[in-house]
Amino acid sequence: MSPRPKVELYCDGACLGNPGPGGWGFLLRTRTSAGLKEKEASGAEPETTNNRMELTAAIRGLETLTQPCLVELLSDSQYVVKGIQAWLGDWKRRGWKKADGKPVLNGDLWQALDAQLARHHVEARWVRGHAGHPENERVDRLANDAARSI
Secondary structure: OOOOOEEEEEEEEEEOOOOEEEEEEEEEEEEEOOEEEEEEEEEEEEEEOHHHHHHHHHHHHHHHOOOOOEEEEEEOOHHHHHHHHHHHHHHHHOOOEOOOOOEOOOHHHHHHHHHHHHHOEEEEEEOOOOOOOHHHHHHHHHHHHHHHOO
């Protein structure tokens, strides 16, 4: 069995109003023997929330990978990063409910993300948004441009 490819996934969501028209964007980057390889994509929804777009960006990026990978997921969303690092396991054990017994918000997307996390080995890392991080700025533009396209 060959080792899993290493991939960087930069992802971001945006919403014009919350709720309102929203967009998501991601950038996948891997280094191969032939050099740097990148793929980006974006999309939009007419009526959504920022958190849903943040999650969608991560899901769409992971879904794009055609084989199991070692993924460094970088996001400016504490919601996504803390969800992956700390909350997801407890939500699953409680049947997708929060500690207060109420359903997890955006449970459909968290379950879709969980399915992708089962395919890949993902390390989630938070990056400060709007702080000059080139790849984060790039996916922010993708997400905002998609939101404005509606």
